[in-house]
Amino acid sequence: MLAAHAEVSAARPRRKSARTRILGTAVALLAVTSAGLTTGSSAEAAAPDGRGAAGQGDPYFPLSGNGGYTTGHYDLGLAYDPATQRLDGTETITARATQQLTRFDLDLSGLTVRSVRVNGRTARWTREGQELVITPGKPLRKGQSFRVDVSYGGIPQDVTDPDGSPDGWIQTDDGAFVAGEPQGAMSWFAADNHPLDKASYSFTITVPAGYTAVANGVLTSQRTKGGKTTFRWCQAQPMAAYLATATIGKFDVQRYTTASGIPVYNAVDPREAADAAPALARIPAILDWESGIFGSYPFSAAGAIVDHAPDVGYALETQTRPLYDSAPDVDTVVHEIAHQWFGDSVSLTSWQDIWLNEGFATYAEWLWEEQHGGRSAQATFDAYYARPAASSLWAFPTADPGEGANIFDSPVYTRGAMTLQKLRTAVGDTDFLTILKTWARGHRYGNGTTAQFTALSEKVSGKNLDGLFHTWLYTAGKPAQP
Numbered sequence: 001m002l003a004a005h006a007e008v009s010a011a012r013p014r015r016k017s018a019r020t021r022i023l024g025t026a027v028a029l030l031a032v033t034s035a036g037l038t039t040g041s042s043a044e045a046a047a048p049d050g051r052g053a054a055g056q057g058d059p060y061f062p063l064s065g066n067g068g069y070t071t072g073h074y075d076l077g078l079a080y081d082p083a084t085q086r087l088d089g090t091e092t093i094t095a096r097a098t099q100q101l102t103r104f105d106l107d108l109s110g111l112t113v114r115s116v117r118v119n120g121r122t123a124r125w126t127r128e129g130q131e132l133v134i135t136p137g138k139p140l141r142k143g144q145s146f147r148v149d150v151s152y153g154g155i156p157q158d159v160t161d162p163d164g165s166p167d168g169w170i171q172t173d174d175g176a177f178v179a180g181e182p183q184g185a186m187s188w189f190a191a192d193n194h195p196l197d198k199a200s201y202s203f204t205i206t207v208p209a210g211y212t213a214v215a216n217g218v219l220t221s222q223r224t225k226g227g228k229t230t231f232r233w234c235q236a237q238p239m240a241a242y243l244a245t246a247t248i249g250k251f252d253v254q255r256y257t258t259a260s261g262i263p264v265y266n267a268v269d270p271r272e273a274a275d276a277a278p279a280l281a282r283i284p285a286i287l288d289w290e291s292g293i294f295g296s297y298p299f300s301a302a303g304a305i306v307d308h309a310p311d312v313g314y315a316l317e318t319q320t321r322p323l324y325d326s327a328p329d330v331d332t333v334v335h336e337i338a339h340q341w342f343g344d345s346v347s348l349t350s351w352q353d354i355w356l357n358e359g360f361a362t363y364a365e366w367l368w369e370e371q372h373g374g375r376s377a378q379a380t381f382d383a384y385y386a387r388p389a390a391s392s393l394w395a396f397p398t399a400d401p402g403e404g405a406n407i408f409d410s411p412v413y414t415r416g417a418m419t420l421q422k423l424r425t426a427v428g429d430t431d432f433l434t435i436l437k438t439w440a441r442g443h444r445y446g447n448g449t450t451a452q453f454t455a456l457s458e459k460v461s462g463k464n465l466d467g468l469f470h471t472w473l474y475t476a477g478k479p480a481q482p
Contacts, residue, residue, distance in 0.1 A: 050102035056194040060351040060404040065194025066105040069095045079206040082175045088153040101140040107186040107193035108132040114151040159184045162404035175248035177309040179316040185241035195347040198238035206230045212251040214267045238445045243319040258284040269308040275327035276306045295437045298345035319344045338364035346443040359416015381421045389478040399450045399473035419472040427461035
């Protein structure tokens with residue numbers, strides 16, 4: 001669960017720190033070709049023999065994602081038995097080659113691959129670490145659309161992140177808590193596993209009767225037959241692989257539509273229901289409030305998954321339906337719903353830029369408190385700034401954490417939010433809110449960088465903000481002036 005910051009604030013990072021570690025064809029075509037989306041490979045230099053790169057070249061996770069193509073749609077068919085912990089999967093990926101391809105990779109950790117087909121024909125494949133290396137029967141032309149079918153199965157094993165936390169398909173006492181940030185998607189399906197490559201998704205998940213399988217987007221059907229229940233979900237808007245979920249358990253389900261017309265689906269472990277109820281009841285109010293500040297809600301559905309997963313230690317902003325390892329409080333729900341704009345709809349380009357996700361969601365908590373009878377965002381800023389120079393808050397630059405183990409630590413979350421408060425003070429409330437809405441609207445369903453955000457801030461405000469951003473984003477240590 002998101003632990004409260006010691007000393008001064010109810011603001012809470014996504015992952016625990018200090019006391020505990022914080023932690024459809026038309027749809028497919030739209031995801032590939034929509035104007036303005038920054039998707040696809042950053043590793044576009046084709047090898048002489050037509051091999052797609054083994055990774056996107058991310059400085060923190062260089063093997064995450066793959067080069068040579070961009071995905072459009074994932075159609076995932078999953079069958080899971082909590083008693084045996086066995087997962088069987090079939091998936092169909094539609095994609096487009098961005099270079100001539102004699103072979104290409106998907107990210108897949110563990111599990112046993114049974115077969116791979118490209119455009120309906122059997123393809124050769126090998127396993128090289130987390131890479132599923134696929135050689136189609138004939139090379140793919142640059143610009144060619146193609147289809148990949150993968151059949152696989154086994155007992156999924158979660159991924160251990162650089163900070164020691166579990167990630168991916170995490171077993172629970174009644175199913176699985178499926179949270180993929182930053183690397184875990186590859187523990188349960190083969191993917192181009194980097195936020196640069198976003199796609200639409202559909203899920204068909206079969207579980208024993210009495211269990212519920214919850215994924216992203218809209219539930220389109222649910223049918224029980226022969227002692228098994230099959231759930232079908234559709235996530236039409238583009239999504240990064242790490243934001244996908246297929247969480248399974250024995251849940252109480254609540255469904256309704258908000259006054260503003262957003263369908264809500266909540267799945268709650270009965271052991272957490274009483275404690276979760278007050279915060280979940282605020283979801284419509286939080287959606288309306290954040291829509292007023294950040295612009296219209298970007299997705300077709302909303303809600304929450306509240307599991308009983310005491311060994312996990314964090315919540316995650318799974319797209320449309322944030323995932324909580326135990327009953328959240330209101331601040332945590334504000335944080336994870338804010339991610340639907342900042343992190344989900346507008347995704348990072350490199351994991352180095354994760355403050356664009358976490359600093360923004362943390363600042364949403366500060367604003368919620370300010371506008372709902374609590375202390376001002378400036379008072380929260382001042383309380384944090386009072387921390388000594390030796391505090392971990394000042395340990396490394398916000399926009400350059402330095403390694404994967406740091407991306408969920410307090411400089412990314414809290415100092416990221418402090419940066420936004422400094423920006424607000426420098427440009428005034430009117431320009432500041434314009435910057436937030438323009439950022440969310442201009443990069444909707446795409447990706448963004450810190451450089452793009454700082455440039456937008458200067459364009460909207462008409463001010464030179466180089467000094468502010470250099471100090472608060474790129475300089476280690478406690479700034480001399482608050």
